[in-house]
Amino acid sequence: MFLTFFVRSVPAATVLVGLIGIPWAMTNWAPFALIAEEISKRDAIRRGALRPPPTREGELLAQGEDESGGAGADQAGVVLGIHNVAIAAPQVIAALVSSVIFRALQKERGVPGDNSVAWVLRFGGCAALIAGWLTRRVGE
Known part of the structure; x- marks a missing residue:
């Protein structure tokens, strides 16, 4: 965004906005991919397909609960x-x-x-x- 001090024409501004599209695409894609991966991993632990981590959270996860004692977490x-x-x-x-x-x-x-x-x-x-x-x- 520091380039906005140097842009003085419409074509240069168009290129600048076009370049913003690259991080914008990553911003839209990455969070959903990470969330889906984590939910999938935690579901696999609940089903017994993966070994839970050796923590209190892992024990609760394997039992299908969260830290508040509620079932159906995630x-x-x-x-x-x-x-x-x-x-x-x-x-x-x-x-x-x-x-x-x-x-x-x-x-x-x-x-x-x-x-x-x-x-x-x-x-x-x-x-x-x-x-x-x-x-x-x-x-x-």
């Missing part, structure tokens, strides 16, 4: 619903912050030099850098 719909909320909440926040940035920086139609879109993209780039830095704190 239902795919529940897990994907939680994932959906985790995706939708930041999008709502980004829309609200973007509208504030547009309100503050957008010029009237026909007035040259409106770079409010670039500032929204820069904000998104900064948020992505902060998110990347915060993911270093996530454990295995």
Whole structure:
């Protein structure tokens, strides 16, 4: 997103937005693949096809329970619903912050030099850098 300071033409902006499609595709694909793999693994442990890890969680998993003692943990719909909320909440926040940035920086139609879109993209780039830095704190 730092390239938004240097882009001055429509073709260059088109290429820049096209390049955003590469990480966007990974962002859309990877979480669902990881969730599906984990649900499948945990289901295989419950069915006895895989050996549970030697932890308390592994014992509960093999018995078909979760740590709260509830049965039927790891239902795919529940897990994907939680994932959906985790995706939708930041999008709502980004829309609200973007509208504030547009309100503050957008010029009237026909007035040259409106770079409010670039500032929204820069904000998104900064948020992505902060998110990347915060993911270093996530454990295995």
